[in-house]
Amino acid sequence: MTLLVPNAAEVLALKAFLNNTAGQDQTLKLFATNVTPAETDTAASYTEAAGGGYASKSLTGASSWTFTSGAPSDATASQQTWTFTGALTTNPTVYGYFLVQASSGTILWAEAFTSFTPANNGDQILLTPKITCD
Amino acid sequence: MFFKRKPAEQTRPPEAKTHVVYAEVPSHDFKRALAHFGVRHGMWVLTDHGVGIVRDVDIPNTSLVVALAHPDGTTNVDVVVPVASVKQATYEQIPVSRRENLSREAARSMGYL
Numbered sequence: 090m091t092l093l094v095p096n097a098a099e100v101l102a103l104k105a106f107l108n109n110t111a112g113q114d115q116t117l118k119l120f121a122t123n124v125t126p127a128e129t130d131t132a133a134s135y136t137e138a139a140g141g142g143y144a145s146k147s148l149t150g151a152s153s154w155t156f157t158s159g160a161p162s163d164a165t166a167s168q169q170t171w172t173f174t175g176a177l178t179t180n181p182t183v184y185g186y187f188l189v190q191a192s193s194g195t196i197l198w199a200e201a202f203t204s205f206t207p208a209n210n211g212d213q214i215l216l217t218p219k220i221t222c223d
Numbered sequence: 224m225f226f227k228r229k230p231a232e233q234t235r236p237p238e239a240k241t242h243v244v245y246a247e248v249p250s251h252d253f254k255r256a257l258a259h260f261g262v263r264h265g266m267w268v269l270t271d272h273g274v275g276i277v278r279d280v281d282i283p284n285t286s287l288v289v290a291l292a293h294p295d296g297t298t299n300v301d302v303v304v305p306v307a308s309v310k311q312a313t314y315e316q317i318p319v320s321r322r323e324n325l326s327r328e329a330a331r332s333m334g335y336l
Binding site for chain 1: 236237238240243244246249253254265278292296322333335
């Protein structure tokens, strides 16, 4: 499903673009409640996965992203891999991911994807983050 | 007397599954259709079926795909509804858990009266 940049993140983008507030590195998280991203969302709208070997991923502005000019221009990160050791201890199913600023915790964007329920040691989610601007 | 021992059954661990996800960014057609229909991606709307979130557009049928929301803010059913039959939700109609960090003033600036 199409990713969504909530209003809170739109303001962040404008502030960084106009040198009002510096951007930050990011934390990539999986969410484990069946939530469709909405424009009113904050990071608190999502319940992060827990257990089963899950851990969030750190992305840095300096090295994690490749920026390409075009129509649209885009920023793409390398594929991120979560390898689970078993079932999650929150809700068992992963419904999508959300990206937050590493320090402030402010949401940047979220996307629901086809749900996946890790159950066995070695189950994996491979995610390639990407965002465009046009 | 010897009995031939039955070979032990081999139990294989369940096969690991891999779920591959590529981020899906909004297409030009998607953004153009949303603008044409006068709605926003992720907007809270009121439909004949209840309150939900605009998730996608069905361009040929001038319809919207709306994820209906439960009172707790979760969603698990999509409905396809004509654009003309939806209107923007009010602040009160947005589930509390999905607006608890959104002031009335900020909501009003987004059209949620």
